[in-house]
Amino acid sequence: MTTTSHPPALCFDALLDQALRGELGPDPSARRISVAFTTSQAVRHDGRRGGYRNEVLSLRLGRAVGSCAVEPGALPAGAVEDCAGADVAGLLAHPLLPVRVAALDAYLTDVTPHAPHHGAQPVTVPAGSSLERSQARATAVVDLLEVPPGGTVLVVGVVNSLLYELRSRGLTVVPCDLKGGTTDWGEPIGTDALQEIERCDAVLASGMTLGNGTFDALRGSALRHRKPLVMFAQTGSAVLPRFLGAGVSAVCAEPYPFFWLDGGPGTIHRYRAGDGGHGTVHRGRPDDGGTS
Template sequence: MNAGARTDGRTLDGLVDRALAGELGPDPRTRRIAVAFTTSQAVRHDGRSGGYRNEVLSLRLDRAVGSCSVEPGSLPAGTVEDCAGAEVAGLLDHPLTAVRVAALDAYLMDVTPHAPAHGAEPVTVPAGTSLERSRARAAAVVELLDAVAPGGTVLVVGVVNSLLAELRSRGHVALPCDLKGGTTEWGEAVGTDALAEMGRCDAVLASGMTLGNGTFDPLRQHALEYGKPLVMFAQTGSAVLPRFLGAGVSAVCAEPYPFFWLDGGPGTIHRYRADDGGAL
C-alpha cells in the first residue's frame, strides 16, 4: 500500500492510512517494535476426530501485543527478524498484509487498550482443558448474536467446531464457510465463497483472520448492503476490528495475546457492541 495515497477510512487500508498520518495517536515513525515472534500450534482434542494447525505473527509495542494469523509456514524467512526493532510506520507500509495487520493491531492496542472506558466488556474464560476453554469462549462469542432468533441461520466464516456446536445448542442453523473448504467435525461440507452465501443467512459470524487474507472489507460491505448483523471473533486484529463498529460490524469478541489455547488458567476476552459506540 502506498501511504501517500489516501483511501476510504472505512476500510482496513484506510485505517492504516489514518494511523500513518498520525490521526489515531502518536506519530508511528516515533514508535518501534521491541519484540517480534511467531506462535505455532497443532491441536487434536479428545473426543474429536480431526485436528488443525495455527500460526500467528505477533509484534510487541511497549505493553501492547498485536497479532495476525497466517497460513502455517507461509511467512518468508527473516520476517520476524525484519520486524524486530523496526519503526511502526515502516511496518504499516510493509508489503506483507500479515505484518501490516499485526503492526496496526499493536499500535491501536497501545493507543486504545481493551478496557471498559473504551467500550469493552471483559469476560472471563475460566481455567480448564483446551476444549473446555474453547467451549467457554464460543458461548461468549455466540451471545453477541442475541438479535438472531432461534432457528435463524448464521453464516460462520472461519470454521471453529466449538462455535458451530454452540450455535446448534441455541437452536441456530450454521452455514460453515472457510477458504480451505473441507468438512466439519460432523461431516458437513464447508463452503469457500462467503459472499455467495450472504443471501441465505440472517447474520454473519466471522474470524479476524479475514483481515489477514483480504476478505474482511468485502464481507463487511456485503453485511452493510444486505443489512445483516456481522459479529467478529478476533485473535487477529483484536484492537483493529472494534474500530469498525457501526461501519458494518455490529459486535466484536476481542481476544488479544496470550490466546485461550496457550495455557489452562483463566483469561479475559473483551466484547464490544456497536450500540456502545464505534471508534472509527
C-alpha cells in the same frame, strides 16, 4: 471517550492510512517494535476426527501486543527478524499484509487498550482444559449474536466450538472457510462467503479475514444486505472495534495471550455497536479449540 465514539473506519486501508498520518495517536515513525515472534500450535483432541495447526505473528510495542494469524509456513524466512526493532510506520507500509495487520493491531492496542472506558466489556474465561476454555469463549462470542429462534448463521472461519454452540441453541449453521473440506458433522464447508450472506440472518466471522484480505468485501456485503456481522478476533483485536457501526455490529476481542496457550483464567473483551453487559462465562460443553 469510548472506541464507539470514533468515526467508524471506511475500510482497512483507510484506517491504516490514518495511523500512518498520525491521526489515531503518536507518530508511528517514532515508535519501534521491541519483540517480534510467532506462536505455532498443533492440536489433536481425543474423540475428534482430525487435528489442525495454527500460526500467529505477534509484535510487541511497549505494553501492547498485536497479532495476525497466518497459514502455517506462509511467512517468508526473515520476516520475523525484519520486524524486530523496526519502526511502526515502516511496518504499516510493509509489503506483507499480515505484518501490516499485526503492526496496526499493536499500535491501536497501545493507543486504545481494551478497557471499559474505551468501550470494552470484559468477560472472564475460566480456567480449564483447552476444550472447556474453547467452549467458554464460544459462549461469549455467540451471545453477541441477535438472531431469531431457528435462524441461520453464516460462520466464516470454521471453529468447532462455535459450530457446537450455535447448534446447541437451535440455530442453522452455514460453514464457510477458504480451506473448504467438511465439518465434524460431515457437512461440506463452502469457500465463497459472499454467495451465502443473503440467505442467512447473521454473519459470524473470524478476524483472520483481515489477514487474508477478505474482510472489507465481507463487511461491505453484510452492510448492503443489512445482515448483522459479529467478529471473533485474535487477529486484529484492536483493529476490528474501529468498524463498529460501519458494517460490524459486535466484536469479541481476544488479544495475546490466547486461551489455548494457558489453562488458567483469562479475559476477553466484547464490544457492541449498542449497549452490552459484562461478566463471567461459565464452562460449557467441551469442543475443539482454535484461533480466530
